[in-house]
Amino acid sequence: MAYDTPIPGYRNNTVNNLRLWAAKSTREFDFSYFNEGNYIRAVENKQRSEIISKVLYPNDDKFEGKELRLKQEYFFVSATLQDVMRRFKKGHHDFSKFNDKVAVQLNDTHPAIAIPELMRTLIDVEHLDWEKAWEITVKTFGYTNHTILPEALEKWSVSLMERVLPRHIQIIYEINRRFLSEVAYRFPGSSEHQQAMSLIDENGEKKVCMAHLAIVGSHSTNGVAALHTELLKSHVFKPFYEMFPERFYNITNGITQRRWLQKCNPELAQLITKNIGDGWVKNLQELKKLIPFAEDKGFRDEWRKIKLSNKLRLTEYLMHNNTFAINVNAMFDCQVKRIHEYKRQLLNVLHVIYLYNKIRANPTAEYTPRSVIIGGKAAPGYATAKLIIKLINSVADVVNNDPVIGGRLRLYFLANYRVSLAENTIPATDLSEQISTAGTEASGTGNMKFALNGALTIGTLDGANIEIKKEVGDDNIFIFGMTVEEIKQLKNKGYSPYDYYQKNPELKEVIDMIGNGHFSPQHPYVFRPIVDSLLYQGDQYFLLADFASYVSCQERVSRLYRDREEWTKKSILNVARIGVFSSDRSIQEYAQKVWGVSASPVILTP
Ligand SMILES: *Cc1c(COP(=O)(O)O)cnc(C)c1O
Secondary structure, eight states: OEEEEEEEOSSSSOEEEEEEEOOOOSOSOOHHHHHTTOHHHHHHHHHHHHGGGTOOOOOSSOOOOOHHHHHHHHHHHHHHHHHHHHHHHHHOSSSTTHHHHOOEEEESSTTTTHHHHHHHIIIIITOOOHHHHHHHHHHHEEEEOOOOOGGGSOEEEHHHHHHHOHHHHHHHHHHHHHHHHHHHHHSTTOHHHHHHHOSEEOSSSOEEEHHHHHHHTOSEEEESSHHHHHHIIIIITHHHHHHOGGGEEEOOOOBOHIIIIIITOHHHHHHHHHHHOSGGGTOGGGGGGGGGGGGOHHHHHHHHHHHHHHHHHHHHHHHHHHOOOOOTTSEEEEEESOOOGGGTHHHHHHHHHHHHHHHHHSTTSOOOOEEEEEEOOOOTTOHHHHHHHHHHHHHHHHHHTOTTTTTSEEEEEESSOOHHHHHHHGGGOSEEEEOOOTTTOSOOSHHHHHHHTTOEEEEOSOTTHHHHHHHHOGGGSEEOSOOHHHHHHHHHHOOOHHHHHHHOHHHHHHHHHHHTTTTOTTSTTTTHHHHHHHHTSOOTTOHHHHHHHHHHHHHHHHHHHHSHHHHHHHHHHHHHTOGGGBHHHHHHHIIIIIIOOOOOOOOOOO
């Protein structure tokens, strides 16, 4: 069953349709079973078919090879392609114009089964020959990759696919046979290329590499930030890039200023419009007109007043929902995003404990007060992510109730992080934490939302942070930590996190406190798995290697925050120079580079 949601454009006389699908049984009830007294059987078929679209698989950056998930992916793809086909055939009697009229963008690897599904439809149902069907298919699809974490890449077992989608696996084998003969032609005698590029992974149980299928079956593969695209070309999909360099594009992600400034931060939106007009709502680059206002003392006062008002609004909201109070005069230091080890919420916690120890060791010195806010959901089966949430809450309990600390350091965990909570949190933020291990965050979009609302970023050279730095200027962002290249070198020479622990007494103290139950006196060993992963299991995301650099960068942040005028100048310049990260620009790039469509003129009626 189709569920339609109209999506009105912003003052452009256009409404698009968002069509979603639910699996719905055509028969509520089997009366023959019911009459026999078999009441369970009477509803079983209905239950079994409707379960296909009942749950959204909650994993973030982790592949789970469940049969129901494969059925769900196929269900959504099949419904969509049937709908596309029905609509196309209303106006066309053959398929010569199909790829002129239809573009299908694979939003990540999950819908890649659409490639053999379109082939199946064109060949088995519409009776085209293989070559023609393949040409149409490749010209129809584009593929956007969203992650390079190896555990996220979909690899379906061949035996499962043979059972659930037997015709599709036949088609995949034929795509692979033809593709590998092209590979043999392009890389003669290279069994390495044959192995690395095959759609079938034959190491252990045979599996279909859905990302390889997506690249081979589409005319465009794109990453979502410049660094991410470079990593796709030079590492993850290197042989595919060598074979099809013209198929690879970068399209850096963006966010919509209509939600992430105009709606969520009405006071700031109004101040901006009062001074430079409202052109930015449709063309975010017009924010550049704010640059001279960074030098205007009166404007800076108004800018700061709005930030304070947003902080009060968030505090009020949190008091209602979580019953805790925040010191609004403190720096709001926020990290809100899904909880994942690669995003390094744990590094943030290490820094909070470091600050805690520093204040306790010297309670009379001057400190820049901070309210550290961490929020985000963990996937239900991700035990380490849940333990990190428990650690945040446990550290918060100790820090927030220590009379020596007073209001100078606070830690809060925001439960149930979601878009509505993001809309309240982001406008109230002074410092945006974007601290993933270099090379792990494909783009990030939270980073863009914060900068658009006047937060300064502390971040690594990862994802779109690199492009944000280029836009706002090196003086207006806080960069720390190892680069992708440095991490690669450290890995090659052998990374020993234990050395960092032994050589840095402050780091050692922080980790020992977590390990010996300082924050969990009732259960002193509850956080041992976290300590073990850092010290004895290789510290996969290089927290210990980046710790010292992070701490000293945070000291620069604290120093600057005390200079309110300088901080505000940088805040204004961040907003003024962030315009390129509008999703309007991203979508224009997809239209031009991938879909080959140009804008229709819009006639505005008054
Ligand atoms: C923007 C957004 C994200 C993505 O945040 P990142 O920091 O880029 O991971 C996640 N969740 C919600 C609710 C968001 O609004």
